[in-house]
Amino acid sequence: LLRQEDSYKAVVSTQSTGAFDKEAPRTSNSITNRLELAKVLHILKLIKANKHREKPYPSMAEMIVADLIAKASMRNPEICIEERQHSAEMNSDGLVIKGTFSLTKSDPHNDKKKPVILLEPRGLHQQCVKDQFPRDRPTSNSFSKARMMRNSHLKNIGKSNSTPLKEASPLQVVGNNQKARESPLAARPPSRQKNPYSEFESLQEGKVAAGSTPLLADNSVNSITKSTDGLEFLDIEEDIDDELQSLDLASIKSRSKHPVRSKAKLEDLSMADAISLREMVFGNATGVSFNPEWEQQSFTFNDTYLLEFGLVQHKGGPCGILAAVQSLIIKNLMENYRGNLSPSNAERQQVLRKVLASMLWQAANYVGGKKVVCVCSDSGRSKFQSSLLYRNDGITEKVQYSRCLTLAETESCVQEFLPQFQSPMGKGCILFLYSIILSRGVNTIKADFDEPGSALMANHGYCSQELVNLCVMGYAAQNVFNNTIDLDGKILKGIREPRDIGLLTLYEHYKAFEVGSYLKQASAGIWVICSESHYSVLFGKKSGASAHEITDLYYYDSLGNQESLYKLTVYPDSGIVSNDDDPPLELCIRTFWRNAKVDWNGSEPLL
Secondary structure (H helix, E strand, C coil), X not given: CHHHHHHHHCCCCHHHHHHHHHHCCCCCCCCCCHHHHHHHHCCHHHHHHHCCCCCCCXXXXXXXXXXXXXXXXXXXXXXXXXECCCEEEEEXXXXXXXXXXXXXXXXXXXXXXXXXXXXXXXXXXXXXXXXXXXXXXXXXXXXXXXHHHHHHHHHHHHHCCCCHHHHCCCCCCCCCCCCCCCCHHHHCCHHHCCCCCCCCCCCCCCCCCCCCCCCCCCCCCCCCCEEECCEEECCCCCCHHHHHCCCCCCCHHHHHHCCCXXXXXXXXXXXXXXXXXXXHHHCCCXXXXXXXXXXXXXXXXXCCCCCCXXXXXXXXXXXXXXXXXXXXXXXXXXXXXXXXXXXXXXXXXXXXXXXXXXXXXXXXXXXXXXXXEEEEEECCCCCCCCCCCCCCCCCHHHEEXXXXXXHHHHHHHHHHHHHHXXXXXXXXXXXXXXXXXXXXXXXXXXXXXXXXXXXCECHHHCECHHHHHHHHHCCCCCCCCECEEEECCXXXXXXXXXXXXXXXXXXXXXXXXXXXXXXXXXXXXXXXXXXXXXXXXXXXXCCCCCCCCCEEEXXXXXCCCCCCCEEEEEECCCCCCCCCCCCHHHHHHCCCCCCXXXXXXXXXXXX
């Protein structure tokens, strides 16, 4: 509510935004769609009425506060506001009260009448009278009459050219000698009212215009205008979208079209599954869990000119997943968008949806002869508590998932949950990690390993090579050589077939191991780079790669805060001998383009 109010008042600044992010950071459960927020708060009627004011309140918070102030006059006759200092001013944004007021209980044994102030938002003055609220409970007839007059007022809001709230006096004064018809809402018995702090559903009230016909307003939000026994029902939610079109909040378009609440059947993660997931990622379910670098990383795009294709990494840790996704985003843009690396926001959202869905579909295991993909989301509530075998981490126990049986279903489901996958500083990478593990199957991933008891997370929260292979190739091979190797009777499993996305690693320069040709000779001309425990992407704009041809390559690091794309020209077989002082990226390049000279084309080499 506060962010939405600030967005209307244009007071969002670096300071205020930083304070919000520090005290109440956005999460995957944050609501960025105003219509969704209005439904959660039950204020659709309030918004409808506000649209017909002469000077509508610009924010939801002001509508709610104004409504509560108006209803304070009728909710509890025993509560009054005692004036101590009384001074009020108005500004263009709403009511500003200067002075101090206190909520006090009226003393039924005290004959002295306490001053009562009922504030009408946007009124020009506030008055004080010596009469208390009537203590006598209105009769059912007076209540019915008041309700009919109130509904007449509702109809007036919807159809009359008059402005009832403006015509109402700045202060609704209720005394012992006043009749219900002078202030119909004051005649409503408190016991018939809903709790204003649990459901903001009523409209801001004013005097009923003369000559209006009593009408009954339907309580249903999605009611249809109709007539029953001469009483019309008001369509409450009509034209809500017209007002929302002017709202500029993140992801409002995607969230309104694809709400996070999936139409597909959602299944809660069981404790047994949660234990399996944590053991697969960390090796156990009672010790370490995700660090802040993982908890605050999603699939958000770069808005720097000519880098719009790139994902942004905030801190080290999830780079392996991001580099795998990034490589496939580039491949998709090369194949389907003619190599355009400055896609529109709509285009890159579409590409991200297809990439994430294709990665999950590629990894999916067969269940009963059919592939089954599990797409995870954050339910926002814990399903179970810590036990001897499992310690809550605030994430895993809130996971729910949808099962998809086709690639099209997977794309649709990913689209529905895309706001969570892309939530700024959210848990998108964790949700995708859990999605690909559940899709592949814990037991199947264990069968991919050479060493039993292996985990997908390396030390210090870094991605293991097994995790990168799972994302790029769909299976968690622990090695990067071709096929298999028989080592004294133990079969070590490598890469099964030539790949379109390859891998070049600094470990090969240090003779730790050798990457096989299936990954070096990447058919798409795109490589994931592993350099000093960090993953990034190197690519050419031509498919196929030759180790003996001059090649232009482009380098993107999601963690590098790049201002432009690095272009490198590789001249193979130039007699250059690598040494450990060379830039790490050059050392990785020379594992494929032997003895190559690397020209940075005027850019400062990355050391």
